[in-house]
Amino acid sequence: MPRVLVIEDDPDLGRILKASLERAGFPARWERNGVAGLTALREDPPDLLVLDLGLPDLDGDEILARVRATGDVPVLILTATRDLERKVTLLREGADDYLEKPFHPEELFARLEALWRRKVAGRRYRVGGLLVDREAQRAFFGERPLALSPTELELLALLARRPGRVFSREEIVAAVWPGDPPRSNALEVHMAKLRAKLARAGARGYLRTVRGHGYALVEPRE
Numbered sequence: 001m002p003r004v005l006v007i008e009d010d011p012d013l014g015r016i017l018k019a020s021l022e023r024a025g026f027p028a029r030w031e032r033n034g035v036a037g038l039t040a041l042r043e044d045p046p047d048l049l050v051l052d053l054g055l056p057d058l059d060g061d062e063i064l065a066r067v068r069a070t071g072d073v074p075v076l077i078l079t080a081t082r083d084l085e086r087k088v089t090l091l092r093e094g095a096d097d098y099l100e101k102p103f104h105p106e107e108l109f110a111r112l113e114a115l116w117r118r119k120v121a122g123r124r125y126r127v128g129g130l131l132v133d134r135e136a137q138r139a140f141f142g143e144r145p146l147a148l149s150p151t152e153l154e155l156l157a158l159l160a161r162r163p164g165r166v167f168s169r170e171e172i173v174a175a176v177w178p179g180d181p182p183r184s185n186a187l188e189v190h191m192a193k194l195r196a197k198l199a200r201a202g203a204r205g206y207l208r209t210v211r212g213h214g215y216a217l218v219e220p221r222e
Helices: 011-023 034-043 060-070 084-092 105-121 150-161 169-176 186-200
Strands: 004-007 028-031 048-052 075-079 097-100 124-127 130-133 138-141 207-210 214-217
Touching (some): 004 011, 075 105, 124 150, 130 150, 150 169, 150 186
Parallel strands (some): 004 028, 004 048, 048 075
Antiparallel strands (some): 124 130, 130 138, 207 214
């Protein structure tokens, strides 16, 4: 079962959620504020995140933005609002689902299971002739497998999740080396090796450096 991180400041609800999730078979961790939640996300990334918006230290929207800038963990928002416009905004900002308080635990479990099914099904990223299969930990150009190191595969998968989006150096380092920043030029060295391997496989022009901004994966125009 997927591991769930709950960020919820209400101690009674937090304890109930953790115990209920574990009884239902979800290994669960509970943090009661945003700073501790972000630390848990960085040090022990979960498979699913349950995020309360009304936290005492960091705004839930800020946490959502940080999560979306560095990873693709599915996020289910807990909210007391019934404002449709607010819910639509949350979804557009990167939330995968939301649940109004109060709610029944069975509905929470069902929504988390649905999010997990979608994530597992979506672990294959295709950009033109490139295919990154996170489940199999392999990448291909056409029918040809690419001989990538684990770090190169992580870099390619990160960029392939959002084709055309320019990822800053800081975003890439935070996503690929969480909590353990590499030496100053490690990212550039890995990107150079990745670019060379893609070129040898015939995938020239896919990895683009945007000077002063970062890196992007694009499908080259003919």
